[in-house]
Amino acid sequence: MSPVMGFKLVLLSLVAIIGLELLARRLRLPPAAALLVGGAAMAFVPGLPAFNLDPELVLIVFLPPLLMDGAYFSVWDEFKRNLGGILLLAIGAVAFTTLAVGVVVHWVAPGLPWGACFALGAVVSPPDAVAAKAVLERVALPRRLMVLLEGESLLNDAAGIVLFRFAVIAALTGAFSLPHAAGQFVVLGLGGVAIGVAIGFVLVKLLRYLDDGYLIITAATLSAWISYIAGDMLGVSGVIATVSCGMMLGWHQHEIFSASVRMRGTAFWQVVIFLMEALVFILIGLSLRGVIARLGGVGDTLVALAPAVGAVLAAVVLSRFVWVFAVEWLKALLGKLTRRADSTPDWRSATVTGWAGMRGVVTLAIALSLPEAMPGRDLILVASFAVILVTVLGQGTTIGALIRWVNPDHAAERNARHLTEPQAWARLEAAQLAAVVPLAHGPDGSVIHPRLLEQYTYRANMTGAYQTEAAYPADVRAAHYDVVLAAVAAARVELLRLHRSGLIHDELLTVLEHDLDLQEIAAMHGKG
Numbered sequence: 001m002s003p004v005m006g007f008k009l010v011l012l013s014l015v016a017i018i019g020l021e022l023l024a025r026r027l028r029l030p031p032a033a034a035l036l037v038g039g040a041a042m043a044f045v046p047g048l049p050a051f052n053l054d055p056e057l058v059l060i061v062f063l064p065p066l067l068m069d070g071a072y073f074s075v076w077d078e079f080k081r082n083l084g085g086i087l088l089l090a091i092g093a094v095a096f097t098t099l100a101v102g103v104v105v106h107w108v109a110p111g112l113p114w115g116a117c118f119a120l121g122a123v124v125s126p127p128d129a130v131a132a133k134a135v136l137e138r139v140a141l142p143r144r145l146m147v148l149l150e151g152e153s154l155l156n157d158a159a160g161i162v163l164f165r166f167a168v169i170a171a172l173t174g175a176f177s178l179p180h181a182a183g184q185f186v187v188l189g190l191g192g193v194a195i196g197v198a199i200g201f202v203l204v205k206l207l208r209y210l211d212d213g214y215l216i217i218t219a220a221t222l223s224a225w226i227s228y229i230a231g232d233m234l235g236v237s238g239v240i241a242t243v244s245c246g247m248m249l250g251w252h253q254h255e256i257f258s259a260s261v262r263m264r265g266t267a268f269w270q271v272v273i274f275l276m277e278a279l280v281f282i283l284i285g286l287s288l289r290g291v292i293a294r295l296g297g298v299g300d301t302l303v304a305l306a307p308a309v310g311a312v313l314a315a316v317v318l319s320r321f322v323w324v325f326a327v328e329w330l331k332a333l334l335g336k337l338t339r340r341a342d343s344t345p346d347w348r349s350a351t352v353t354g355w356a357g358m359r360g361v362v363t364l365a366i367a368l369s370l371p372e373a374m375p376g377r378d379l380i381l382v383a384s385f386a387v388i389l390v391t392v393l394g395q396g397t398t399i400g401a402l403i404r405w406v407n408p409d410h411a412a413e414r415n416a417r418h419l420t421e422p423q424a425w426a427r428l429e430a431a432q433l434a435a436v437v438p439l440a441h442g443p444d445g446s447v448i449h450p451r452l453l454e455q456y457t458y459r460a461n462m463t464g465a466y467q468t469e470a471a472y473p474a475d476v477r478a479a480h481y482d483v484v485l486a487a488v489a490a491a492r493v494e495l496l497r498l499h500r501s502g503l504i505h506d507e508l509l510t511v512l513e514h515d516l517d518l519q520e521i522a523a524m525h526g527k528g
Helices: 003-027 031-043 054-072 076-081 081-107 116-125 129-136 143-173 180-211 213-233 239-257 259-294 298-339 346-354 361-368 378-404 421-439 450-465 474-500 506-527
Strands: none
Touching: 003 031, 031 259, 031 378, 054 143, 054 213, 054 239, 054 259, 054 361, 076 239, 081 116, 081 143, 081 298, 081 378, 081 421, 116 143, 116 298, 116 361, 116 378, 129 378, 129 450, 143 180, 143 239, 143 361, 180 213, 180 239, 180 298, 213 239, 213 259, 259 346, 259 378, 298 346, 298 378, 346 378, 361 378, 421 450
């Protein structure tokens, strides 16, 4: 495929994304499922050239920014409090699935070397960050459960990739050392953290000295690829380096970004992430034709591999449930032994966690990177694509119904030292009023800014009156901001009338419209 044709295919995919997103919303399906099916359908359009994914290119283009996005918006306090559970999923569940799939594949296809069997297990073991985010952001889950699943999706790719590399080496050379592999895994993980933190530290220092919003946004965006590539070049985990850098940048962004930079940067980043997430699933679908071509067609090859592929699918789904429920029951047992309050197994959350194991771009990219001499390469390719299809289309489309059915506990898990929203606003408004009072009076004590003093006094009194409540009364909040939004709407009508009448210049229109945009954004945010 020529570069020009490749660019045209990307443009066609972007157009298809719009239609498939609208279709998914109309049919109430996860967009990931619609995009995957749409990409597969596009792959077989007559006249469209065959599309072959370069696995290394896919990983380096798409994975760093998508990992950075999840890490940047992670809540460090919640991540830290749930780190044990996250690691049990990101490392424990991945290792257990790799082992289970490897054993099942060797039982179904005893002629395959153990290394090849475990390589297949490592390929299909890590749930995908992109697939998980695309599905989970559209369902309602308890906060702790969402933190566990999002945290798992950030770290498990590193575990899967490392296990895959060791399995491939074992399959090709016949040599494997568990102590050496475990030591290497620790080195890769800790090295990735060190590289990510170092790059994040330098980036935070650099961003403090940049005074141009576009340069700040550009530098922050490039940090995803810088940390990933640096980790790979230095022989540590690029995935963990990116996650560490993203969490550090997310922690400090409140200090180093101005309101203007944050608003523009967030808008830019959201569009980039939306397009990348959507393109990933389109590209996975498009690659189906290339995978089938590698196998010489659908016919006898797929029929011959069907039993092994079915066994892999069953092992992937069931092993996750076995691990999740085993951990949940073990936690409950330890809770009883230590007489903790949380000694009852939470089967509802465990059921949702077990079913939330969608695979995606990492699984396919790793499978496509297999060397030609790898034993069982055809089986690994077919099984990988089957696992992606079944988990995204099956689990992704049914997890919402499953959540509604099991109804996991949404009880608040608020830290006792954390203020409620009304309490926090009461303190902020009190601080603002304290700053306004001396500035609103002249040297002789006269009020020189009566409207500002009145406005901030009113806001401080209002928030102070409701600080004992768990949340602001909905009717009070809505009534206040409805008036603000009505005023903004009226101003927009008048602004456009003035412009259309030729009474104001386009430059003034842009300035005034921007002010109205900020007012509307603030009012919509305040209204909730």
